[in-house]
Amino acid sequence: MSYEPESSSGPVPAHGSLWMEYAPGPARPALEGSVETEVVVVGGGVAGLCTAWELARAGHPVVLLEADRIASSVTGHTTAKLSALHGLAYADIRAVHGARAARLYAHSQQLAVEHVAEVSEELGIDCDLERVPAYTYTEDPQQAEKFREEAEAAREAGLAASYVTEVPLPFPVAGAVRVEDQAQFHPRKYLLALAADLERLGGRIYERTRVTGLSEGRPCEVTTERGYAAVARDVVVATHYPVFDRALLFTRLEPKRELVVAGPVPAERDPGGAFLTPEGGTRSVRTAPSGEEGRRMLIVTGEKFLPGTAGEGEVGERYARLEGWAAERFPGVRFTHRWATQDNYTPDRVPYVGRLHAGSRHVYVATGFAGWGMSGGVMAGELLAGRIRGREPAWTSLYDPVRLHPLREVPAVLKLQAHVTRHFVGDRMPGAYADSTADIGPGQGAVVRVGGRRLAVHRDASGALHAVSARCTHLGCVVHFNDEECRWECPCHGSRFAVDGKVVQGPAVHPLEQAEITEEEAGPS
Structure with missing residues (x-):
């Protein structure tokens, strides 16, 4: 993925992503000739780096190709919540896929949270990892029953979930799902350390190397915009939105952009958790270390919209709404950072991690994390490394991109394609x-x-x-x-x-x- 510093674009004087202030680490060379290896991973975000590291740790030769700098594009602009509580996902997954699927989803996502903690300890990574409870809440009493049902579905799925009516936010809520033993961290500190260990294990990372072509075969071959080739038995496409269309995943993925603002608050005003409400265009709250004694960085996210659909001045208005919402609930906060993130959503709320298409035998994909790319990307790394090694985890079929559930997916796909057609035709008027x-x-x-x-x-x-x-x-x-x-x-x-x-x-x-x-x-x- 390519990265352009968001702080340098647009008229807003605030800093960009909080995570991007962290030193980028050593620059890696671009690919300057053709290479052969066992596995090529395309994309240096959380899913790509985790997949490459898992394979290298197991002794497999790996080459990772990144279009710009690793851990700098979507991953560098995340909100970095590391949680298995994904909004109101569990009641929905149970209804579409069944109770067993919901349990597999919960287990795989919670394992990802624990895996980051274990790897951080194993490698001695200081990534500001903090264990906190996660909440999904509503301020609307008429919606409380839906949240009670979600708490029951999450608990049935195996999470330490409960329904509560009080949360440690400085404003009242009508009800909330609370899940214990979740986390938040600095994603780039973690992933840059993982990249260094990947290289120590013999893996190779090439930056400023954009992949433009893929030939599936035995072996597979990916080609770069400069005409070089990387030949491997297996290829993993972890470019956030897949850059190869043969799987037709673009007909089933909906991209959404979301805004983030951050600013320092006194440490005693830290609510001590990760909070999200789907109401009002989504509002998410968490804090992070500020580097200044007695203060924390308040991080507030929301205002989802489809990229390319905002009118003149509309994105600025959305930032103003988000900051106004936060200032009303956290009086006195002065926002110093402003950035935006983007993710892709699947029709059935479950990411696509597995075969690129039905005929694939050696090409894999990871996408559709719906705003939960930290736990999803770590999970994808373990799943794809397991598949390549012939050790598929129990939840492999749940995430298989080839799945299709007509009752849920077809109406959503048709709606998405109607949106695409409207722009494809209407924007020519x-x-x-x-x-x-x-x-x-x-x-x-x-x-x-x-x-x-x-x-x-x-x-x-x-x-x-x-x-x-x-x-x-x-x-x-x-x-x-x-x-x-x-x-x-x-x-x-x-x-x-x-x-x-x-x-x-x-x-x-x-x-x-x-x-x-x-x-x-x-x-x-």
Whole structure:
């Protein structure tokens, strides 16, 4: 995955991701020739690094290829809650997949929480790991029964869950699910230490190496944008959103963006847990060490939306709503950090971890963590390493991407594809574009028509114009401008691009085509 520092984009003076302030570690070289190995892992986030490390620890030669810097893209912008309590997931999973599946889900996710604690102790990793209870709560008395049912489903699934009516937040709730023995940590401190140990074990990591092609066979071969090849018996695609479309997972994955704000509070105001409500566009609260005695960093997340669908100024308004909500409940907090994260959601709430498609024998994928990528990524590492080693865990079939549950999945897939079709067709209508570059102010962007061609045009702070093709290089949808983060975003499948067209986030692997434009030629459509 590619990474562009979020703190440098957009007009907001706040720092970006809290986790990205941590030193990136040594730079790894780019792949400068073809290599052969046993397993190639594509993607250096939590799922990719954990998979590669598990394999290397078991004695398997591994090569990991990362498009930018490891642990810096989606993983570098997470909220870093490490929990098996995933909102209101258990009643839903039990209803769709059955009670046994809910137990397997709970067991695999809780094992991931414990695995991070065990590995941290084994390797001596100081990753600010803290054991805390996790809560999913409601402020609406009419919703309390649903949360009581979730607590019962989570307890039946094997978690240390209970229903409570009081939580240690500075405002009242109507009811909540509480699960003991959960955790929170600094994801980059953990993963960069894991990467160092991976290399000590003989694994190789190549950064600034974007993979653009995959040939399945015996052996498999992945190719990079510079034309080099990595040949291996097995390949793991851990690029957050899969960059290869042959599995058609893009028809079953819905990308969602979420905003995060953080700021210091006195340590005595730390509520001492990880809290989430699905209400109001989601609100999540946790704290982290601040590095300053007597203070903690309050981290608040929420305002989910589909990338590429926000209108001008809307993302900034969402940040303001999130900060207003937090300031009302934690008076006096001053936010110093602001960033955004993105994840993919499956129709049945269970990630896709396993075979890339029904015919795959040596290519695997990990995606669809629905905002719970820390426990999900660690779980994926153990599952995929186990499959490659011929030691499949009991929950392998639960996460298999090839599964299909028509009663739940088909309506959701049809709804998702209707959204994609609406943008694919509707965004080509004249009303979706600016009439002229004169309508584009400094720091803004819009799609304009130039000689019958639609261009994504950005005007920088000095007034200069920068133009690229408006067609996403993934499947051709028209990109929209996110003025808060200064990014072009695809509303169909969530690809994101810098104003110069460079890929920031997949599934696209190729940049937007550069274009020339002048004020004179970019007139009304």
